[in-house]
Amino acid sequence: MKDNEDEPLLVAEGLTKRYGRQTGCQDVSFELYEGEVIAVVGESGSGKSTLLQMLCAQMEATSGRVLYRKRDGVMCDLAAMDEAERRFLARTDWGYVHQDPTIGLRMAISAGGNVGERLMAVGQRHYGRIRGTATSWLNRVEIDPVRIDDSPRTYSGGMRQRLQIARNLVTEPRLVLLDEPTGGLDVSVQARLLDLLRGLVADLKLSAVVVTHDLAVARLLSHRIMVMRGGKVIESGLTDQVLDDPREPYTQLLVASILPL
Amino acid sequence: MQAALELTGVAKGFTMHLQGGVRLSVVSNVTFSVRAGECVVLGGPSGAGKSSILKMVFGSYRCDHGQILVRRRAESIDIATARARQILALRKDTVGYVSQFLRAVPRVPTIDVVAEPLAGSGTSRDAARRKATELLRRLNLPGPLWGLPPATFSGGEQQRVNIARGFLPNFPILLLDEPTASLDAANCEVVMELIAERKRCGAAIVAIVHDHNVRDRIADTVIDMTRFAEIA
Numbered sequence: 239m240k241d242n243e244d245e246p247l248l249v250a251e252g253l254t255k256r257y258g259r260q261t262g263c264q265d266v267s268f269e270l271y272e273g274e275v276i277a278v279v280g281e282s283g284s285g286k287s288t289l290l291q292m293l294c295a296q297m298e299a300t301s302g303r304v305l306y307r308k309r310d311g312v313m314c315d316l317a318a319m320d321e322a323e324r325r326f327l328a329r330t331d332w333g334y335v336h337q338d339p340t341i342g343l344r345m346a347i348s349a350g351g352n353v354g355e356r357l358m359a360v361g362q363r364h365y366g367r368i369r370g371t372a373t374s375w376l377n378r379v380e381i382d383p384v385r386i387d388d389s390p391r392t393y394s395g396g397m398r399q400r401l402q403i404a405r406n407l408v409t410e411p412r413l414v415l416l417d418e419p420t421g422g423l424d425v426s427v428q429a430r431l432l433d434l435l436r437g438l439v440a441d442l443k444l445s446a447v448v449v450t451h452d453l454a455v456a457r458l459l460s461h462r463i464m465v466m467r468g469g470k471v472i473e474s475g476l477t478d479q480v481l482d483d484p485r486e487p488y489t490q491l492l493v494a495s496i497l498p499l
Numbered sequence: 500m501q502a503a504l505e506l507t508g509v510a511k512g513f514t515m516h517l518q519g520g521v522r523l524s525v526v527s528n529v530t531f532s533v534r535a536g537e538c539v540v541l542g543g544p545s546g547a548g549k550s551s552i553l554k555m556v557f558g559s560y561r562c563d564h565g566q567i568l569v570r571r572r573a574e575s576i577d578i579a580t581a582r583a584r585q586i587l588a589l590r591k592d593t594v595g596y597v598s599q600f601l602r603a604v605p606r607v608p609t610i611d612v613v614a615e616p617l618a619g620s621g622t623s624r625d626a627a628r629r630k631a632t633e634l635l636r637r638l639n640l641p642g643p644l645w646g647l648p649p650a651t652f653s654g655g656e657q658q659r660v661n662i663a664r665g666f667l668p669n670f671p672i673l674l675l676d677e678p679t680a681s682l683d684a685a686n687c688e689v690v691m692e693l694i695a696e697r698k699r700c701g702a703a704i705v706a707i708v709h710d711h712n713v714r715d716r717i718a719d720t721v722i723d724m725t726r727f728a729e730i731a
Binding site for chain 2: 271274429430432433436440458461462475476478479482483485486487490491494
């Protein structure tokens, strides 16, 4: 797919979501290229999660559209795909990491099962190979493989989040959407997770959209930032440009509110 | 010969919305160019806008007016109007920047902090690490520190990590913000040698240095930044 490298992987055009009279998201447009990480920052209720859900067709947009370039190079409007095709993409090409790992994981099955399930969903049947892949992914996300048969209920918050990441990345998706991936974790656990994510994103050349209210997370993980407020993108640009030279009053307030260490 | 870097009529100011919209002008009408193999030192007192110039060339500050042309192989790219993707591409193989302070990622060992930009520009991770080791040794950073994250290092040690990171890839444009500020004489000497080597390789360098001895040794041209300060 070398000749397509200059084409974006994902294009959002005028994405708008209204809940009755409330606006969740208004006229959001951007392009995401392969290997690129965009952070969406802003306070709670600014429309970040609404945007994320529209990007992978978990939520229908009131207006606007999302185009996605499939592995065959064809750009497709998500809304025009049939449900089966969208579900196939969700299992193979996309990952979605929830802030709450109990939503993204199946808590009733083992850790290995959680990772293996996505592999089976893409057609793998050989038990030994599935287990082997699951083991190597547990290693990769720094979970001791002796815990492979344990339920994620017995895992700490940080381990659950790493397991959720392994479950999502095992099928080698091209696009990963992360909703506050470090929210609610201790800072030391956060640092480890961020470092891990940074490495994985770079090694696998993943494209990602990370929703976070933590500017430090955005600084560490992203190439570009979009600042949202009241459902609109009020400022966007290179991550260090937006954080070192913020232009909008609200962005300046966000940057000025970071507690110094 | 075409310049490697050329600034024309560059202006920069800040509007401080949290301070009632106060507008601060930093520089205006900055015009100079740097040839391959030349080292231009920006002179002038603190607050004259020297660091802002480097940040604009690197793309981490926006440029309000003017043009910042960077030569990348056969093409010229205007940083002032370039898209984010173009600037990121330039940082991968054309423009290197040694900032005043190291912004270290938690948990990443020094050796990888240094090797990262080189590995990112296509060299294999092992080869990048090997070269990183050589450079760290040359900068007299003790071996036991290589495997540790630099967050807890002293100022001078962090500075050397930062220098190694910036000098390791062979970028045609190098921006140096007080690279020798917290170094002892011996390490300062190493940095001056590195700069000389890089010039011989044809790098265009823009540096900020306050030390006169260092400045006299490395500078081909000194530009007095007070020339460009906006008269309030």
